[in-house]
Amino acid sequence: MAMTTIAVLGAGKIGEALLSGLLSAGRRPEDLLFTERYAQRAAELTERYGVRAVDTATAATDADVLVVAVKPQDIEVLLDTLATAVTPGTLVVSLAAGLPTALYERRLPAGTPVVRVMPNTPMLVGEAMSAISAGTHAGPEHLAVVEDLLSAVGKVVRVPERQQDAVTALSGSGPAYFFFLVEAMIDAGILLGLPRDVATQLIIQSAVGAAVMLRDSGEHPVALREAVTSPGGTTIAAVRELENHRVRAALLSAIEAAALRSAELGRAHD
Ligand SMILES: NC(=O)C1=CN([C@@H]2O[C@H](COP(=O)(O)OP(=O)(O)OC[C@H]3O[C@@H](n4cnc5c(N)ncnc54)[C@H](OP(=O)(O)O)[C@@H]3O)[C@@H](O)[C@H]2O)C=CC1
Numbered sequence: 001m002a003m004t005t006i007a008v009l010g011a012g013k014i015g016e017a018l019l020s021g022l023l024s025a026g027r028r029p030e031d032l033l034f035t036e037r038y039a040q041r042a043a044e045l046t047e048r049y050g051v052r053a054v055d056t057a058t059a060a061t062d063a064d065v066l067v068v069a070v071k072p073q074d075i076e077v078l079l080d081t082l083a084t085a086v087t088p089g090t091l092v093v094s095l096a097a098g099l100p101t102a103l104y105e106r107r108l109p110a111g112t113p114v115v116r117v118m119p120n121t122p123m124l125v126g127e128a129m130s131a132i133s134a135g136t137h138a139g140p141e142h143l144a145v146v147e148d149l150l151s152a153v154g155k156v157v158r159v160p161e162r163q164q165d166a167v168t169a170l171s172g173s174g175p176a177y178f179f180f181l182v183e184a185m186i187d188a189g190i191l192l193g194l195p196r197d198v199a200t201q202l203i204i205q206s207a208v209g210a211a212v213m214l215r216d217s218g219e220h221p222v223a224l225r226e227a228v229t230s231p232g233g234t235t236i237a238a239v240r241e242l243e244n245h246r247v248r249a250a251l252l253s254a255i256e257a258a259a260l261r262s263a264e265l266g267r268a269h270d
Pocket residue numbers: 009010011012013014015035036037038056069070071072074077078095096097098118119120121172173
């Protein structure tokens with residue numbers, strides 16, 4: 001892997017998170033390339049990370065691994081270029097929500113290995129959760145390359161491709177649900193008259209502490225919640241309101257909606 005050149009095609013939010021995470025994990029800027037639509041954005045990223053911006057055709061020629069990080073709505077234009085530019089044997093890694101490996105396999109040179117990945121933005125801080133699935137022509141050696149790449153910036157699981165819409169809804173979008181919750185809890189602090197900076201500090205540290213307990217204690221989330229919930233106390237008064245407002249049902253519906261949207265994004269290219 002040391003000599004592998006990786007090109008990120010579309011260095012937006014997740015593409016930049018990958019570049020940044022790989023550099024923080026020790027990968028050399030000269031082993032990375034990226035493409036961007038606008039010259040000003042490309043120049044800013046080169047200034048920030050010391051990584052070279054190239055056009056798509058150059059990336060396809062010079063890189064061993066092409067990481068597709070454009071929005072699903074932009075994939076057709078990109079595939080038009082890649083269809084003739086990709087060298088046989090180049091590994092194509094798709095981070096795009098909803099897009100099946102079969103779409104790439106239809107449009108790229110016969111036999112191109114494709115791996116579908118659903119990462120998330122905590123990649124920026126080396127705490128990504130990525131799920132990977134092999135396409136028809138991707139073997140264990142290709143999965144190993146992708147696993148090696150992504151384990152430098154977080155955790156990696158292998159899933160059958162049919163589970164990727166669910167993964168996208170859970171961990172791909174997942175950080176947004178936690179940010180939403182934190183935002184609402186800080187507002188609750190404002191409602192109760194706390195200064196915003198104090199409320200923010202209280203909630204963020206509570207979130208970090210709870211996350212570390214979830215990861216490291218080995219306890220079930222129910223047991224951790226019960227340990228906070230004293231008989232006749234404050235927490236159970238809040239839990240009753242969460243149940244009254246059907247927060248659990250809202251989460252089930254919200255995450256189901258995200259999975260349905262992921263599937264819809266894929267079908268748009270049938
Ligand atoms: N954000 C997230 O948390 C996650 C995103 N993803 C997936 O990653 C992909 C990107 O999402 P996100 O980073 O949020 O989106 P962004 O819009 O931030 O990033 C996409 C970038 O690609 C650029 N782009 C579009 N077409 C081309 C092209 N042909 N050549 C070069 N650059 C191009 C866009 O330019 P322009 O600004 O001009 O459109 C934009 O800068 C999506 O497919 C999404 O499903 C997956 C997991 C998590």
